[in-house]
Amino acid sequence: MSAEEIRAALERLREAGRRIRDRPARETISALASVLDTWREPDSRVRRAVRTEYADATGFSPDMVEAAMSRALAGWTGDALRSLVDQELGGIEALEGAAPRNAAGFEVTSVLLAGSLPSPTLIGLLAPLVLRSPVLAKTSNRDPVTPVLVAESVAEADPELGACVEIVRFSGSDAACVEALLAADCVVASGSDQTIASVAARVEPPRRLVGYGHRLSVAAVAADRPADSAARLAEDVALWDQLGCLSPVAVFVADRDPGAAMAFGVELADALADLEERWPRGPVSAETSAAITRERDEAEMRAAGDAPVLVYRSTGSSWTVIVEADARFRPTPLHRFVRVHPVSGLHDLVAALTPVKHHLASVGVGGFAKQPREMTAALTQLGASRICPLGSMQAPPLSWCHDGRGVLLPLARLSDAGL
Amino acid sequence: MSGGDPARSELDRRILAWMSEEDASEDEARFEELALQLFSHQFAHCEPFARFCRARGATPEDIGSWREIPPVPTGAFKEMALRSFPPELEHHVFRTSGTATRRRGELHLDTLALYEASLLPSFERHLLPDLEGPSERMRMAILATSPEEAPDSSLSHMFGVVLERRGSPESGFLVQRGELQTERLLGELEEAAESDAAVLLGGTAFAFVHLLEAMESRGHRIALPEGSRVMETGGFKGRSRELTRDVLYQRLHRALDIPPERIVNQYGMTELGSQFYDSVLRFPEAPRRKLAPPWARVRLIDPESGGEAPCGEIGMVTVLDLANTGTVLAIQSADLGRALADGFQVVGREAGAEERGCSIAADEMLLERA
Numbered sequence: 001m002s003a004e005e006i007r008a009a010l011e012r013l014r015e016a017g018r019r020i021r022d023r024p025a026r027e028t029i030s031a032l033a034s035v036l037d038t039w040r041e042p043d044s045r046v047r048r049a050v051r052t053e054y055a056d057a058t059g060f061s062p063d064m065v066e067a068a069m070s071r072a073l074a075g076w077t078g079d080a081l082r083s084l085v086d087q088e089l090g091g092i093e094a095l096e097g098a099a100p101r102n103a104a105g106f107e108v109t110s111v112l113l114a115g116s117l118p119s120p121t122l123i124g125l126l127a128p129l130v131l132r133s134p135v136l137a138k139t140s141n142r143d144p145v146t147p148v149l150v151a152e153s154v155a156e157a158d159p160e161l162g163a164c165v166e167i168v169r170f171s172g173s174d175a176a177c178v179e180a181l182l183a184a185d186c187v188v189a190s191g192s193d194q195t196i197a198s199v200a201a202r203v204e205p206p207r208r209l210v211g212y213g214h215r216l217s218v219a220a221v222a223a224d225r226p227a228d229s230a231a232r233l234a235e236d237v238a239l240w241d242q243l244g245c246l247s248p249v250a251v252f253v254a255d256r257d258p259g260a261a262m263a264f265g266v267e268l269a270d271a272l273a274d275l276e277e278r279w280p281r282g283p284v285s286a287e288t289s290a291a292i293t294r295e296r297d298e299a300e301m302r303a304a305g306d307a308p309v310l311v312y313r314s315t316g317s318s319w320t321v322i323v324e325a326d327a328r329f330r331p332t333p334l335h336r337f338v339r340v341h342p343v344s345g346l347h348d349l350v351a352a353l354t355p356v357k358h359h360l361a362s363v364g365v366g367g368f369a370k371q372p373r374e375m376t377a378a379l380t381q382l383g384a385s386r387i388c389p390l391g392s393m394q395a396p397p398l399s400w401c402h403d404g405r406g407v408l409l410p411l412a413r414l415s416d417a418g419l
Numbered sequence: 420m421s422g423g424d425p426a427r428s429e430l431d432r433r434i435l436a437w438m439s440e441e442d443a444s445e446d447e448a449r450f451e452e453l454a455l456q457l458f459s460h461q462f463a464h465c466e467p468f469a470r471f472c473r474a475r476g477a478t479p480e481d482i483g484s485w486r487e488i489p490p491v492p493t494g495a496f497k498e499m500a501l502r503s504f505p506p507e508l509e510h511h512v513f514r515t516s517g518t519a520t521r522r523r524g525e526l527h528l529d530t531l532a533l534y535e536a537s538l539l540p541s542f543e544r545h546l547l548p549d550l551e552g553p554s555e556r557m558r559m560a561i562l563a564t565s566p567e568e569a570p571d572s573s574l575s576h577m578f579g580v581v582l583e584r585r586g587s588p589e590s591g592f593l594v595q596r597g598e599l600q601t602e603r604l605l606g607e608l609e610e611a612a613e614s615d616a617a618v619l620l621g622g623t624a625f626a627f628v629h630l631l632e633a634m635e636s637r638g639h640r641i642a643l644p645e646g647s648r649v650m651e652t653g654g655f656k657g658r659s660r661e662l663t664r665d666v667l668y669q670r671l672h673r674a675l676d677i678p679p680e681r682i683v684n685q686y687g688m689t690e691l692g693s694q695f696y697d698s699v700l701r702f703p704e705a706p707r708r709k710l711a712p713p714w715a716r717v718r719l720i721d722p723e724s725g726g727e728a729p730c731g732e733i734g735m736v737t738v739l740d741l742a743n744t745g746t747v748l749a750i751q752s753a754d755l756g757r758a759l760a761d762g763f764q765v766v767g768r769e770a771g772a773e774e775r776g777c778s779i780a781a782d783e784m785l786l787e788r789a
Contacts, residue, residue: 286733289722290755293735294492297751301495304470316723 001170006136006180009166013108013134016163021132023160025095029085031158032126033078036398038153039122040073042066046149050118054145058116060241064279068239071395072119080398085130087399088408095132103412105133106208110184112199114191116143117244123398124188125150125165128411134164138181144169178202186210186411210410212403215245215361216332219390220252220349220375222367223260226267229366232391233338234271236364238319239394241281242334245361246386246393249332250339252349254368258325261342262310265323269312272319272336281318284335291333292317299324327352345369350378361403362386364393423508423529424464427744430457431533434741437714438536445713453714453741454485457748464503467495468747485716486727490737490751493690496524501746504529513573515689516653526573526689529745537693537742538577539584541712545696546619546650546683547585559590560607562599562622562630568592573689574652578621599626601633608641608675617646620675623653624667631667634674642676648700649677652685684709686765690750691715692742698762708762714741719758720751730758733766 020028038044050069055062085092093099109128113121125147128135139147147167155162170177181187182199186208189199196211203209219236221229236248251268253261284292296311299322303309310323319336327341327348343349346369353360360383369375376387385404386396399407434453437443459479462469468491472478475489482488495501502509508529515524528534543550550557559582564572566579575592582590593604611618620627627649634640649671668679680699686709687694695709695717711717718727719734728734736752743750756765 286722286755290735293722293725294494294751294753297490297492298494298498300474301467301471301491302498304474305467305495305499306470 001168001177003174003176003180006168006170006177007183009136009168010108010180010184013136013164013166016160017107017132017134020134020161020164025132026092027158028132028161029082029092029130030078031154031161032129033081034157035126035150035153036073036076036081037078038157040076042070046153049145049149054118054143054149057145058143059282061280061282064239064241064281067279068394069118071239071392074395076119076123076398081126081130084399084407088406089412097417100417102415102417103131103408104415105131105411106184106186106413107133108184109133109135109186109188109411110181111135111137112181112187112189112191113137113140113143113147114189114195115140115243116146117240118143118146120190121146122150123407124190125154127407128186128188129154129161129164130408131412132164133186133411134166136166136168136181136184139167139169141172188212188411208411213359215359215403216356217246217248217360217362217364217386217393218250218252218353219248219364219366219393220254220343220368221264221365221390223253223255223257223264224367226260226264229390230264230267231271232366232389233364234268234275235391236393237336237338238272238275238279238281242336242338244394246396247334248338248362248364248393249334250329250341252327252341252343252352252368254343254345254349256344258308258342261340262308262323265310265312265321265340268338268340269319269321272321272338273314276314276318281336284317288333288335289317292320292335292337295322295331295333295337296320329353329355346375346378350382353379353382357383360384362388362393362396364388364390366390423504424460427460427464427504430460431530431744434533434714434744435536438533438540438712438742443540443713450714450716450741451485454488454739454748455479455482457741457744458482458485458488460744461503461747465501465747467499468501468503485739486718488739488749490720490739490749491747492751493524493688493753496526496690497522500525500527502527502529503747504745512571513576513689514571516572524689526746531576533742533744534573534576534692535580537712537714537740538580541694541696542577542581543585544712545698545701545710546621546648548701549646550585553585556585556587557590557619558611558616559586559619559621560604560611561590561592562594562604562620562626563592564594564597565592568595574623574687577687577694581621594622594626599629599633601630604630605634605639605641608643611647612641612643615644617644617648619648619650620677621650624651624664625653627651627667627671628662631670631674635670640674640676647675647677647681649675649682650685650696651682652687686754688750688752690743690746691738691740692744693738693740695763706759708759708764710762711738715739717756717763719756719763728757733757736763736765 051062055065089103094103125135137147151165151167154165182202187203188210190212193213219233253264299309299311307325309325312321321338323340327343363379363384462479472489477489511528513526561578564575566575569575593600668682672678683697685694685696693712693715695711697707698710699707716739718737720737721728721734733755736754736756738750754765756763
């Protein structure tokens, strides 16, 4: 792929965008709704390809991928898409110049994909199309499969809309290709803070940058019914091998008795061991495996130093539960590695999360607080963009305010019409 | 030497004797005996280490080989004082630089005798193999702070001992209050270039990057005399400017006319009394690999199985060091490496490696907030 080819793709997309904007917006929405319905259908061609080609490319186990996709897409219906348009834009009329406040997408939107989870890629490519902004997407190294499947499913639903999606693949170190991609009117970039900052330096106003940084999630549980909470939390951990920004990396157990965290740790370890049978974790690099070993060994040394720390581990590196003696946030190597911390209540929880508040995504809750409203307010103030029950952390609604923002609004230009 | 415990003093004496032998050599039986005795001593005197070993079923009664001694991860030195002597006998503390984490690791020592006795023969073998004898000295320009300015830096202490024992009178430290004394250093290098006497530059890799940037921005090159050499150590993790070792060596070659085969990387860590050096000056015809002194052993451990990685496969660098008499002798480093002939290579993170997900490892974000 050359920079010249990317510039040519942008030109084709601009032309395709003009054609699609000549059609009623509700036709586009209907086509995209049918795309979502196709993705929700377990026996559809795209879902079969996700179970095979995608699992092969990413190293995730097919059974885990299928379970994760079923949950992630359960609520992503065509109707949910129409509701999203209503909720964020006030209705389809806003896309047709028939509302007091109207919305339009940019002439072309470039999307720099990162990581390898399919559902962020799916909504990442569909959201600009809702606004009738054509999409030029660069695949991530880890997942060359999903973006192509999304593009194909759009073309199958509506060939003219399919011409509004092009997928490109090139090395992130190819400066000429990157520059060509960033020439779009709107750029959506996902990745580390460093990546976002680097893109921001090259996308100057009036062009728009929408950046989504790396995030982490945690859980907060009450000490009662540990087996039930642990089983649901273990699923949230195991799905996507804990690599998603909605995957919990630590769980805070509310009880003044530190024995409660220990009891929860035992249940969580049992649940993760069971899940390893059902949804085996994918292979990891030597570096990751070494990081897991190191964190386990360091925890065992803290235990040897007389701290009440417990380590539960698989043979090999496939899952780990560390019951810590305090609420201090510690490094996590991911890949199904969870720390269990005792806290006395909401105040302790907020204090423990403060060092990572700028990167907090989701908090899964299992009966942690007697006053949920107080807890929601405190976590929202801290920066969490989703507070949900355990067991549903990997299934955000289509309208989830990713990184605390909307899905469509960050990609839209608005106008107030008083005619 | 350590005071107090007669058994420990005897162990120190025997290990020091080995280190002081002019042509100290590998001796597996001698290493095995000393390692097992030292393990017994530390098991009896360092309670956290004993508990750690007991939890793994490794007590002095249970194990028959130094290979079975459980290694302590370096991260543990950030959490607790690992002493095999009474606290009141503490004589010195070395601290890690803290660049890779907010917490600094601490090495508590009751004597510096073993540290100093171990470092010098290794340095001489790998950096000064062409010098006539122990009385011959060499001009050394050290791109690090002096031990007087950084008494808790083991690297500064090491350079201090080397300068005192093998450095010529013009030798000195060229980092002050954290700043490389660029003008003074360039003046000294120009002077060395004119004198025709080889010079040794030693320091952290990152200090060399500063020197290169200063020289390159002025288009400055200095052809140092033949026989000059570089010893660099440390990584770039957590620094704003990262580059590969190959690139660093090419730039040093261009700027100072010191070819890569005369640049020696030292692999060391605060938690260890001994250091490991690239073989290139000592064995110029053989592949570059790091060699251990006779009183230390390196194993590459497969993190998945816990056993030794097959030769050539990647494993965790684990060191058993008899110079660590006052602390713990078996250390699990944070590095990966692979065995190569009679030595090993340290391997970095895969170039271009990209995480699979959109989660962030918490250590990365904690670093950002540091």
